[in-house]
Structures are given as C-alpha cells and as structure tokens.
Amino acid sequence: MNNFGSVVALFQGGSGDPRTAAERLGDLLEWYGAVGDLASGNPRGFATRKASLAHALARTAERPDDECHAVALAGVLHAVGALENPGLRKGEALPERLARMERWDIPAQGARLCARIAALPHAVADLVRWQAERWDGTGYPDQLLWHNIPFAAHLLAIADAALRCESLDDALTTITEQSGRAFAPEAAMLFLRWYHLAGGEEEPFEFPFTALRAEATDPEELLWEIAGRVDAHNGVPGRTRRIATLVEQTMRALPARDEETAAALLAAACHGTGELAAEEVEDARFDPLARLGIDERVRNGRRAADLADLVPSLRPAVPILRSRAEWFDGTGKPRGLAREAIPLGARVLSVAIAYEGLEAMRHRPASEAEQRPLERLQEAAGTQFDPEVVRAFTRAVRTPV
Amino acid sequence: MIELQERTRRISPSRLHEILREYDVQSVVDPMMGLPTHLNYLKRHGIAVHGGDLLEWFVRVGEGIVVNDLTILRDSEVAEIVEMLPGRIYPLEMFKAWEGVFFSEEQCVYLGVWHDNVRNLRSDGQTGLAVLGLWRVLCYWLFKSHYPDEMPDIPPSELAWSYIRDTEQWVMSNLRRNTVRHADVLATISAQQADALFLAPPARNAFRNVDARIWMWEAWWQGNPYLNVEHLYRNSLFGARSADEHGYTRAVASILSAADAFPVVIVQTSEARLRDVEPTVRDARPHVRTLAAGPNEIYLVATR
Numbered sequence: 001m002n003n004f005g006s007v008v009a010l011f012q013g014g015s016g017d018p019r020t021a022a023e024r025l026g027d028l029l030e031w032y033g034a035v036g037d038l039a040s041g042n043p044r045g046f047a048t049r050k051a052s053l054a055h056a057l058a059r060t061a062e063r064p065d066d067e068c069h070a071v072a073l074a075g076v077l078h079a080v081g082a083l084e085n086p087g088l089r090k091g092e093a094l095p096e097r098l099a100r101m102e103r104w105d106i107p108a109q110g111a112r113l114c115a116r117i118a119a120l121p122h123a124v125a126d127l128v129r130w131q132a133e134r135w136d137g138t139g140y141p142d143q144l145l146w147h148n149i150p151f152a153a154h155l156l157a158i159a160d161a162a163l164r165c166e167s168l169d170d171a172l173t174t175i176t177e178q179s180g181r182a183f184a185p186e187a188a189m190l191f192l193r194w195y196h197l198a199g200g201e202e203e204p205f206e207f208p209f210t211a212l213r214a215e216a217t218d219p220e221e222l223l224w225e226i227a228g229r230v231d232a233h234n235g236v237p238g239r240t241r242r243i244a245t246l247v248e249q250t251m252r253a254l255p256a257r258d259e260e261t262a263a264a265l266l267a268a269a270c271h272g273t274g275e276l277a278a279e280e281v282e283d284a285r286f287d288p289l290a291r292l293g294i295d296e297r298v299r300n301g302r303r304a305a306d307l308a309d310l311v312p313s314l315r316p317a318v319p320i321l322r323s324r325a326e327w328f329d330g331t332g333k334p335r336g337l338a339r340e341a342i343p344l345g346a347r348v349l350s351v352a353i354a355y356e357g358l359e360a361m362r363h364r365p366a367s368e369a370e371q372r373p374l375e376r377l378q379e380a381a382g383t384q385f386d387p388e389v390v391r392a393f394t395r396a397v398r399t400p401v
Numbered sequence: 402m403i404e405l406q407e408r409t410r411r412i413s414p415s416r417l418h419e420i421l422r423e424y425d426v427q428s429v430v431d432p433m434m435g436l437p438t439h440l441n442y443l444k445r446h447g448i449a450v451h452g453g454d455l456l457e458w459f460v461r462v463g464e465g466i467v468v469n470d471l472t473i474l475r476d477s478e479v480a481e482i483v484e485m486l487p488g489r490i491y492p493l494e495m496f497k498a499w500e501g502v503f504f505s506e507e508q509c510v511y512l513g514v515w516h517d518n519v520r521n522l523r524s525d526g527q528t529g530l531a532v533l534g535l536w537r538v539l540c541y542w543l544f545k546s547h548y549p550d551e552m553p554d555i556p557p558s559e560l561a562w563s564y565i566r567d568t569e570q571w572v573m574s575n576l577r578r579n580t581v582r583h584a585d586v587l588a589t590i591s592a593q594q595a596d597a598l599f600l601a602p603p604a605r606n607a608f609r610n611v612d613a614r615i616w617m618w619e620a621w622w623q624g625n626p627y628l629n630v631e632h633l634y635r636n637s638l639f640g641a642r643s644a645d646e647h648g649y650t651r652a653v654a655s656i657l658s659a660a661d662a663f664p665v666v667i668v669q670t671s672e673a674r675l676r677d678v679e680p681t682v683r684d685a686r687p688h689v690r691t692l693a694a695g696p697n698e699i700y701l702v703a704t705r
Contacts, residue, residue, distance in 0.1 A: 101445060101573065108415035126695065129415060136537050138567055141415040143438040146544075148411040180544050180552030189551055 019312060022214040025119055025222075026207045027311035029076060032226050034307050036079030038276045039088060039233055040106065044306070046163065048205040051075025053159035056203055057187075058152060060194040066121060069211035071152045073120060074127035075159065076207070081110030081128070083229045090280065091235040104140035107132050118216035123152070131156040134182045146184070154187035162191065168200040223269050230272040234281050239356060244268040246352040247345075249396035250389065256344055259316070264345030267320035270308045271349065274300030274321070288357030289380055297325040298333045320345035324353070328386045339386075347386040351377060351393050354385075402546050403503055406612045408697070410435060412601055412669065414442035416694055420702060421448065424665050426596040428577075432589035432656075433601060435459055437581065441466040441571050449577035453589030455637055456615070456630065458532055458622040463581030465529020470574035472526035479565045482518045482531050483558040491517050498626040503617070508542055511557045516624055530572070534565030536618050543614060585637045590659045597665040600656060604674060605649045608634040650681055657685035657703075666703040672696040 019027070033047035055072040063071075086092050087102030094102065111129030114120055130153040133139035135146060139157075161182065162171035172195060179188035227240040247268045251261040275281050282300055286293030305321035308314035323337060323346035330338030358373035374394055381390040417439065421429060427448060434440060434452035436459060444450050444467060452463050474482070485491055495513040500506050515535050522528045538560050545552045582589055590598065611630050620628035634640035638652050653668075660666050666686065670678045672693075679701060683689050686703035693699045 100570075105415070108418075111415070112419065129413070136540065136564075137436075137438065138537070138564075141442065142413045143442070144411060144413070145409065145436075146540075147407050148409060177553055180541060180548060185544070185548040185551035 022209040022212045024313045025212055025214045025217060025219045026209045027313035028219050028222055030207055031307060031311050031314055032080055033076040034310055035226060035273050036082050040079045040082035042079060047076050047078055049163050049202060050078055050159045052203050052205040053162060054155045057155040057190055057194050060197060061190050067152055069208040070121050070123040070127055071155055072208050073124045073211060074131060074156055077110060077114055077128055078131055080113050081106040083233045085109060089233050108141040119212045119214055121211055127153050127156060135184045136181050154184045158183055158187055158191050227269045227272060234272055234275050236281055240269060240272050243352045243356050246355060247348050250348050250393045253392040253396040260344050263316035263320060264348055266314060267317035267345055267349055270304050270314060270317050271321060273307050274304030277303060283357035288354040289376060294325050294333050301325055319343050320349055324350050327384045329383045347389045351385050351389055403543060403613045405543060409612055410601060411697060412439045413698060414439035418443060418446055420667060420700060421597060426665060428595035429597045429599050430593050430595045431599045432586040437463045437467050444575045444579055445573055447575050449579055451580045451593040451595060453582045453584045455585060455633055456619045457583055458618050460581050460583040461529045462533045464525040465533055466571045467579050467581050469526030469529060469572055472524050473569040473572050474527050474530055474565055479562055482565060483561040485514050495624055496626050504542060508557060512621055516621060530568040531565055534568045535561055537564040539618060540614050586656055587638060587659050594662060597667060598660045598663040599667045601669040602653055603639060608640050653678060653681045668701040670699050672699060675699055
C-alpha cells in the first residue's frame with residue numbers, strides 16, 4: 001500500500017513527540033473507537049467509558065491482568081464494525097427491520113477488523129464479537145447461550161447497558177431486572193458488587209498500552225485503512241487518499257516544512273470523520289465553492305477536530321481541521337481568520353477538498369458543471385483560497401506524478 | 402436441584418459464515434443441527450440451509466426460524482398461548498411428575514397449558530416460534546433454581562409472552578428453499594445435496610448425558626414427562642457406538658464417506674477431541690485445513 005512518508009515520520013516521533021510506538025498505536029486505536037461510536041450514533045466518549053467500566057468490573061472480579069486489558073481494548077473498539085455497516089451506511093435506504101438485522105452484524109464485523117490488527121491480544125476479537133450476546137440466547141450475532149459466552153463479554157454487555165441508562169442508579173435496576181435474561185446472574189451480581197465498592201463512580205479511562213504488540217502493526221497503514229473505511233461509509237470510496245495525494249503534492253510544490261506537510265496529511269486522513277454524523281456528505285447539496293455550504297463544512301471540520309483532539313498523536317491535525325472553512329479574505333468561518341493566520345495545512349486542505357468535490361460533481365449524472373475545476377479554483381483565489389496555494393496546487397495537478 | 406452442564410456445544414455462526422464465504426458456499430447441510438439458531442444466522446446471510454436432528458423439538462424450532470419465511474405470532478395469538486383459554490379442557494396433570502422435583506405446581510400447570518395451546522396453533526412456523534420462546538422460559542426456571550436470589554421472579558405468562566414475542570425478530574426470507582427434517586445423520590445427508598456439509602459431532606458419550614434443558618423440552622413436546630431421550634438416540638448412528646472409541650471413529654468415517662458429493666466438509670471440534678477426529682477427516686479427504694479459533698472451537702475444512 002502506498003503510504004505518505006511524512007506521516008510515517010510523524011508517527012515515528014519525527015516531530016519531537018516523546019510518545020512511544022505503543023502509545024501512538026494506542027492513540028490511533030482509541031480514535032478508531034471514537035470513529036466507530038460516531039458512525040453508530042453513540043454519544044461522544046462512549047467507547048472509552050464502556051472500556052473503563054468493563055475494565056473496572058473485570059478488576060472487581062479479580063480476573064487476570066491480560067483479561068482485564070483485553071476487556072478494555074474490546075470496549076474501546078466495540079463499535080468499529082459500525083463503519084460500512086449497510087444498516088448505517090450513507091445512501092442505503094433499508095426498511096427499519098432490515099436495517100436492524102444488518103446492525104446485528106456490527107460485532108462480527110468489528111471482530112473481523114480486530115483480528116486483522118496484529119498488535120491486539122488474541123482475545124480482543126472474540127470479545128468484540130460476543131459483546132452483544134445475551135445470557136438467554138437472544139443476543140446477536142451468534143445467539144450464544146449461557147456459559148458459552150465468555151464471562152468478559154458479559155462484562156462488556158453490562159457496561160454497555162449501564163452506560164445507556166439515565167444514571168448508574170437506573171442501571172442498577174435495569175441490570176438486576178435483566179439478571180438471568182440479558183446478563184449472566186454472576187455478572188449482574190458483580191455489577192452490584194462494583195457499584196457498592198466504587199460508589200457508582202466511573203474511573204477515568206487509562207489505555208492499556210502495555211498490552212499492545214506495537215511492532216506488529218504499522219500505525220500509518222492502519223490510519224489509511226480507517227480513513228478508507230470512513231470514505232466507504234460516507235459513500236465516497238477512495239476520496240481521502242485522493243485528497244491526501246493532492247495535499248502532499250501541493251505541500252511539496254509550495255514548498256512546505258515536513259512537520260506542516262505531516263500535519264496536513266494527518267488532517268486529510270481525519271477530515272472524512274466529520275461527515276459520519278451528517279446525513280449526507282457535504283458536497284451532496286451544495287457546490288463545493290458555494291458559501292451556502294459553509295456552515296456544514298464548519299460543523300464537519302469541528303466534529304473531525306474534536307475526534308482527533310481526543311488523542312495526542314492526532315493533535316497536529318486539530319487546528320487545520322478547525323480552520324478548513326476559513327476564507328483567505330477573512331470572511332470564512334468559524335473565526336474569520338485571514339491570510340497567514342489560517343494554518344497553511346488548512347489553506348491547502350480546503351483547496352484539495354474543493355477540487356475533489358468539483359471533480360466528483362462533474363461525474364454526477366445531469367451535472368451542470370461545465371467549467372473545469374482548476375479554472376473555478378483560480379477564480380476563487382484571493383477570496384476563498386490563498387492564491388499562492390492555488391498556484392502550487394495547479395502546478396501539482398498538472399505535473400504528472 | 403437439577404444439574405445443568407456448564408458448557409454446551411458452542412457454534413459461532415458468524416465465524417462459520419466467514420469460513421463459508423471463503424469457500425464461496427451458497428448452501429449448507431447440518432445433519433446434527435441441534436437448536437438451529439446458527440442455521441437462522443446463515444439463512445439471514447443468504448445461504449440456503451438444510452438441517453436435520455433426531456429430537457423433534459429441534460425440528461419444530463427449525464420450522465419456525467429456518468423454514469418459515471413469513472409467519473410470526475401476533476399479540477392476540479401469543480395471548481392464546483400463554484394463558485388458559487376459556488371453554489377448553491386442559492391436561493393440567495400432564496407434567497405433575499415434575500412437580501416438587503424440578504418445578505413448582507404452578508409451573509407444571511403452565512407446562513400443561515402451553516403444551517396444549519402450542520399443539521393447537523395454526524401453522525408449523527408459529528408452532529416452531531412458540532416452542533423456541535417457551536423453551537427459553539423453561540431454561541429461565543431451571544436457572545432460577547440455581548440462582549434463587551440473583552434472578553427476579555417473573556410471572557410465567559409474562560415471561561412466556563416476552564420470549565415468544567421476541568422470536569419474531571428471527572423470521573426472515575433469504576429467497577431460497579430452506580429445509581429441516583426429523584431424521585438421523587445419514588438420512589439427512591443422502592436427502593439433501595449442497596455446497597458444504599457442516600458437522601459438529603457430539604462428544605463420544607454425549608448421548609448418555611443429555612443436558613436437562615434439552616431432554617426436558619423433548620419430553621414436554623411429546624407430552625411425556627417420563628420420556629428417556631437416550632432411547633431416541635439408541636438406534637442412531639452415534640447412539641449405538643457412544644461408548645466404543647473405534648465405533649465412534651467409524652461413525653464419523655461413515656458420515657464423511659456419505660458426504661463424498663459435498664465439495665466442502667467442515668467439521669467443528671475442540672482441542673481435546675481433535676486427535677479423535679482429525680485423522681478420520683484426513684483419511685477421507687486429501688486437503689484438510691485446520692482453523693483454530695480457540696481451544697473449544699476448531700474447524701477442520703476438508704475439500705476434495
């Protein structure tokens with residue numbers, strides 16, 4: 001797979017980042033979990049809360065360390081199977097009954113993805129697979145029964161149910177009522193024990209970095225794989241890679257510093273996540289250059305930035321994502337930044353995204369877009385876009401790779 | 402208190418489906434299907450499924466969630482199952498033999514009422530769904546006797562209502578013909594051709610120690626609390642050989658031989674039993690791939 005050298009440098013601590021390889025991979029996995037949450041409509045931070053509570057339950061049950069770590073990791077990655085699920089994917093208009101059946105496959109799909117991440121402990125994939133099973137065999141995907149469900153998977157199910165209640169007090173009622181039906185009686189009693197020992201206080205999440213075999217997974221490859229899945233979920237396959245290629249070529253043509261290029265590429269990789277919670281991709285309703293769509297672009301940029309801001313390794317992308325709807329003349333949003341006050345990466349990324357949108361528009365049936373995308377970008381230079389960036393971008397696009 | 406086995410047979414249909422997809426399997430036969438929830442999963446994913454079992458209640462459930470594409474039980478129909486209907490005479494003493502041994506008097510009365518009501522349902526599909534839903538009630542009661550303080554008391558009709566209503570979600574069509582038959586292994590294999598045969602053979606002495614949740618429900622379905630399911634197995638392929646190691650191996654070999662026409666045979670076993678099963682599979686097929694998902698879930702995928 002063709003990756004981008006400067007992002008590798010960033011992930012290898014090239015920007016002076018003191019984080020270890022395991023921490024950087026862990027960051028990426030935590031972000032992946034948050035992306036899964038967004039795709040499945042869970043509230044922000046749900047995955048880490050679930051991981052933390054399930055881990056606390058495992059500790060209360062005095063399970064071995066490796067099992068506690070596996071539970072935490074499975075909690076973090078519990079919803080990654082939601083990406084590309086036909087019951088949630090954009091552009092699928094399934095009747096609710098069929099969509100619900102498709103959503104039953106989220107855990108199994110998540111398990112397949114986890115099994116491909118070699119750095120994860122072996123048990124994680126199965127815990128993700130069986131986290132939605134119910135003691136009485138009415139869960140999904142496998143309708144497993146009773147003790148055939150690993151105890152740790154029950155803990156994930158309990159954590160999930162507890163966090164979906166209005167409060168942990170309500171959770172007490174729900175979980176005791178469902179003891180012997182949704183949850184193993186032993187696991188339900190364990191929740192009561194934890195509640196009384198911890199006073200119902202959730203612990204802050206601590207990622208089990210030591211449980212990862214960091215050398216077994218290339219974080220950059222994983223980053224682009226996630227970005228590709230986000231694209232597929234959004235119904236725009238391959239978009240992120242195309243945009244990232246344009247960003248890298250433009251940064252080289254300017255030229256820009258390595259750290260700036262790496263941050264811009266990171267922002268390109270993350271930008272599609274902002275659209276996961278939206279009903280449509282941002283260019284579906286508005287021309288990519290129209291001011292009308294600016295609020296949507298701001299919202300998507302903010303969502304993507306909020307997700308990236310969760311973990312240190314992706315933070316260089318945050319200011320770029322937040323500023324991607326700023327205009328060069330200072331009339332953009334959200335802060336009305338002008339000229340060099342807008343991060344260089346944001347100036348480049350906004351041009352690349354617009355170009356990709358214009359190109360996509362040309363290929364839509366019944367498109368009225370007759371003007372060539374580069375000409376339209378040049379017309380917007382000086383107002384929406386940085387003229388120097390547009391010149392570099394034009395050179396980069398016209399130069400055969 | 403009745404003893405319940407800690408571990409029963411675990412089939413992960415999502416994992417099985419991953420294997421079937423790899424081999425481009427469009428239809429599968431499971432001649433020892435047991436509770437056919439795994440066939441329901443495969444059906445939901447578009448695979449034509451065919452199952453068979455010696456226990457009739459498994460077959461009835463199969464008619465509800467494997468064969469049945471359309472029929473569900475509506476609220477009014479569920480209401481006619483879970484409580485006594487006026488004007489009907491019920492065999493309230495039918496399960497009296499279990500009273501005070503496994504269940505309370507009230508529970509035994511309900512078992513009799515449900516037995517009668519389910520037998521009066523209009524279609525095989527509805528009957529299968531009701532049998533499945535009510536079986537979950539039986540399991541709840543049995544567990545409740547193990548965890549008297551940890552599980553809430555739920556009125557029988559309420560529990561039955563919720564479990565029967567719940568079965569509706571498993572009803573769907575895959576636009577294929579799916580079948581189940583009440584037959585021994587070889588009869589099912591010879592009656593149905595498919596891309597793959599899936600086999601999860603029982604442990605050698607499994608038929609001598611059938612789980613209470615399984616035999617009791619067959620007894621309930623037959624309306625005979627004294628039913629001994631070991632008798633049902635006695636003349637079956639595995640039943641006659643359950644104590645004899647060589648006989649057991651020969652039984653597995655005879656299945657593999659009968660399955661010669663199936664392009665793919667998948668045998669699920671465990672680490673503990675792998676040595677018993679693997680040589681026989683390798684004798685029967687030139688290409689055997691071992692996929693170990695865990696110590697209790699090992700798949701031998703045999704191709705020609």
